[in-house]
Amino acid sequence: MASKIIILVLHIFIFSESLPARAQTLIKVGYWDSGDGFPISDVNFALFTHLMCGFADVNSTTYELSLSPSDEEQFSNFTDTVKIKNPSITTLLSIGGGNNPNYSTYSSMSASSSSRKSFIDSSIKIARLYGFQGLDLSWNSANTSRDKYNIGILFKEWRAAVDLEARNNSSQSQLILTAKVAHSPLSTAAAYPVDSIRQYLNWVHVMTTGYSKPTWTNFTGAHAALYDPNSVSNTEYGITEWIEEGLSADKLVLCLPFYGFAWTLVKPEDNGIGAAATGPALYDDGLVTYKEIKNHIKNYGPNVRVMYNSTYVVNYCSIGKIWFGFDDVEAVRVKVSYAKEKKLRGYYVWEVSYDHYWMLSRAAAEEDNKNRQNKRLLWAIVLPITAACILLIGFLLYYFCWMKTLKLKAKASKDSANSQADAGDFNRTDPDLREYSLADIEAATDRLSIENKLGEGGYGPVYKGVLPDGQIIAVKKLSKTSTQGFEEFKNEVMLTAKLQHLNLIRVLGFCIDTQEHMLIYEYMPKRSLDYFLFGMCLTA
Numbered sequence: 001m002a003s004k005i006i007i008l009v010l011h012i013f014i015f016s017e018s019l020p021a022r023a024q025t026l027i028k029v030g031y032w033d034s035g036d037g038f039p040i041s042d043v044n045f046a047l048f049t050h051l052m053c054g055f056a057d058v059n060s061t062t063y064e065l066s067l068s069p070s071d072e073e074q075f076s077n078f079t080d081t082v083k084i085k086n087p088s089i090t091t092l093l094s095i096g097g098g099n100n101p102n103y104s105t106y107s108s109m110s111a112s113s114s115s116r117k118s119f120i121d122s123s124i125k126i127a128r129l130y131g132f133q134g135l136d137l138s139w140n141s142a143n144t145s146r147d148k149y150n151i152g153i154l155f156k157e158w159r160a161a162v163d164l165e166a167r168n169n170s171s172q173s174q175l176i177l178t179a180k181v182a183h184s185p186l187s188t189a190a191a192y193p194v195d196s197i198r199q200y201l202n203w204v205h206v207m208t209t210g211y212s213k214p215t216w217t218n219f220t221g222a223h224a225a226l227y228d229p230n231s232v233s234n235t236e237y238g239i240t241e242w243i244e245e246g247l248s249a250d251k252l253v254l255c256l257p258f259y260g261f262a263w264t265l266v267k268p269e270d271n272g273i274g275a276a277a278t279g280p281a282l283y284d285d286g287l288v289t290y291k292e293i294k295n296h297i298k299n300y301g302p303n304v305r306v307m308y309n310s311t312y313v314v315n316y317c318s319i320g321k322i323w324f325g326f327d328d329v330e331a332v333r334v335k336v337s338y339a340k341e342k343k344l345r346g347y348y349v350w351e352v353s354y355d356h357y358w359m360l361s362r363a364a365a366e367e368d369n370k371n372r373q374n375k376r377l378l379w380a381i382v383l384p385i386t387a388a389c390i391l392l393i394g395f396l397l398y399y400f401c402w403m404k405t406l407k408l409k410a411k412a413s414k415d416s417a418n419s420q421a422d423a424g425d426f427n428r429t430d431p432d433l434r435e436y437s438l439a440d441i442e443a444a445t446d447r448l449s450i451e452n453k454l455g456e457g458g459y460g461p462v463y464k465g466v467l468p469d470g471q472i473i474a475v476k477k478l479s480k481t482s483t484q485g486f487e488e489f490k491n492e493v494m495l496t497a498k499l500q501h502l503n504l505i506r507v508l509g510f511c512i513d514t515q516e517h518m519l520i521y522e523y524m525p526k527r528s529l530d531y532f533l534f535g536m537c538l539t540a
């Protein structure tokens with residue numbers, strides 16, 4: 001019983017050791033774009049698990065992967081630079097990217113098996129040449145069912161090729177394959193070969209952003225809304241669609257846009273979410289990086305208040321006629337905890353250089369850690385207490401059982417004085433037996449005289465005697481001449497002495513002569529002596 005409890009406790013301990021490790025860890029992907037002029041060496045490498053090197057393109061005539069000469073120079077040492085700072089980061093080469101890749105080039109590349117092969121073989125070659133561990137197709141979407149079908153085939157052939165390539169060289173692990181996809185597989189003209197993605201890609205970067213961009217007026221301000229009560233253009237809707245279409249949550253990586261949009265308000269005083277605007281501000285497309293927004297806010301002084309709306313999960317502020325909608329620290333935290341709650345694979349940052357002193361990257365990583373630390377803390381407190389309680393209960397149960405057994409044993413031994421001796425008595429040390437000489441015995445018993453004979457038992461006569469020190473003894477002479485040697489007899493006497501019960505008569509020693517084997521007992525008052533000596537069974 002008690003041992004079972006202890007085993008259970010041990011199981012819980014061993015099992016719990018693995019609990020924090022098994023808790024979900026988000027991958028933290030950072031997109032880096034050579035076009036930003038932000039050196040890769042300036043990235044805070046503690047905040048990411050994967051870095052995407054962007055962007056390679058596809059040559060419109062050869063369909064091979066192509067890098068501009070300046071990109072080639074930077075990309076060639078991208079992985080080395082990253083690994084020197086943090087060897088645990090995985091690097092991938094991203095293809096297509098944010099600079100509106102030429103739709104028709106990707107469409108025709110995927111349309112024939114020879115152009116797909118050109119693309120695939122060249123992509124693997126470049127990845128290996130520069131030490132990238134994976135490839136990412138960042139071509140936004142196929143907008144016809146034919147293109148959708150072809151992209152599905154491309155993913156299948158790509159996987160087969162990297163599989164074969166890895167098998168060819170056992171010292172290299174297989175390249176990771178990923179893609180960037182729209183926020184939902186259905187809600188836009190873009191349609192995705194979900195089955196093919198599920199089978200052949202490691203994961204997808206879901207563009208859960210840019211929802212209100214196409215409508216410059218009547219914007220919701222929620223270009224990256226996690227929830228939107230008035231529209232299907234929101235992250236929760238898109239993620240649910242992907243999962244319903246058959247892609248498991250652990251293949252989905254959530255976008256954390258490190259940019260927002262700037263709008264010109266119709267009336268500066270009407271500046272809540274959904275306020276009327278005349279169009280984009282600052283830039284043609286209204287797109288502003290987080291870094292720029294923070295600098296604007298700083299330049300306009302301490303009166304600017306950044307608001308947070310938890311219905312949409314978005315931050316906003318207005319400076320004069322300009323209204324900014326973006327994800328600040330609050331929105332980023334909520335999105336990371338959403339990714340954990342939904343058991344998504346992780347999040348990706350678009351793009352690392354848009355951050356302002358790593359505020360958002362750090363908030364995201366901290367939110368991920370915080371959840372895990374809380375879990376660890378919980379286990380660190382709950383487990384020892386539970387274990388201690390179980391151990392205590394186990395100990396008490398064991399103690400009571402033990403006490404009960406002891407009482408039962410004591411009772412049993414009282415009940416039958418002549419019961420077999422306890423097995424435990426075998427463990428006593430050898431009794432202090434004396435070997436008497438025949439002369440000693442003859443002197444004590446007056447040469448085994450008939451006067452001193454007490455009686456005759458089953459195994460021989462018993463005599464009374466007095467040793468020189470006054471000790472009264474009983475001598476049992478084993479009648480049958482034994483064939484046993486000295487050692488065997490002695491061992492037998494030892495065993496008999498060990499077996500004797502406290503309540504029984506004490507064996508003092510033995511005497512061995514050429515023909516005589518004798519046992520020497522303490523002499524006891526008549527009744528009990530007869531009882532024991534004539535009743536006791538001794539083999540000779």
Ligand SMILES: *[C@@H]1O[C@H](CO)[C@@H](O)[C@H](O)[C@H]1NC(C)=O
Binds near residue numbers: 060
């Ligand atoms: C595409 O490849 C061809 C042949 O190698 C080359 O002549 C051409 O300049 C390349 N196009 C671009 C845009 O790099």
Ligand SMILES: *[C@@H]1O[C@H](CO)[C@@H](O)[C@H](O)[C@H]1NC(C)=O
Binds near residue numbers: 073
């Ligand atoms: C990587 O290449 C760039 C451009 O050539 C160079 O400035 C930089 O020092 C190189 N970094 C390393 C680590 O080799």
Ligand SMILES: *[C@@H]1O[C@H](CO)[C@@H](O)[C@H](O)[C@H]1NC(C)=O
Binds near residue numbers: 060103104105108
């Ligand atoms: C896109 O590529 C096609 C050839 O695939 C070319 O004809 C077209 O001019 C390109 N468009 C742009 C905007 O570069």
Ligand SMILES: *[C@@H]1O[C@H](CO)[C@@H](O)[C@H](O)[C@H]1NC(C)=O
Binds near residue numbers: 103104143144189
């Ligand atoms: C697909 O997108 C391309 C580029 O955005 C466009 O030229 C083409 O007309 C679109 N096709 C359909 C069927 O929407």
Ligand SMILES: *[C@@H]1O[C@H](CO)[C@@H](O)[C@H](O)[C@H]1NC(C)=O
Binds near residue numbers: 161165168
């Ligand atoms: C595999 O290795 C052989 C010989 O080294 C080479 O000829 C072949 O192209 C390789 N295949 C792939 C897919 O890398």
Ligand SMILES: *[C@@H]1O[C@H](CO)[C@@H](O)[C@H](O)[C@H]1NC(C)=O
Binds near residue numbers: 169
């Ligand atoms: C196998 O991979 C290792 C490590 O990348 C490389 O050094 C070696 O040249 C490769 N061997 C072949 C036959 O491709």
Ligand SMILES: *[C@@H]1O[C@H](CO)[C@@H](O)[C@H](O)[C@H]1NC(C)=O
Binds near residue numbers: 217
């Ligand atoms: C924009 O909002 C105004 C009032 O809020 C409304 O009258 C107008 O119809 C809306 N325009 C569009 C294009 O939704």
Ligand SMILES: *[C@@H]1O[C@H](CO)[C@@H](O)[C@H](O)[C@H]1NC(C)=O
Binds near residue numbers: 274309311312
């Ligand atoms: C968020 O903004 C919307 C639109 O202005 C508003 O209806 C809603 O109450 C706001 N949510 C919170 C929590 O303030």
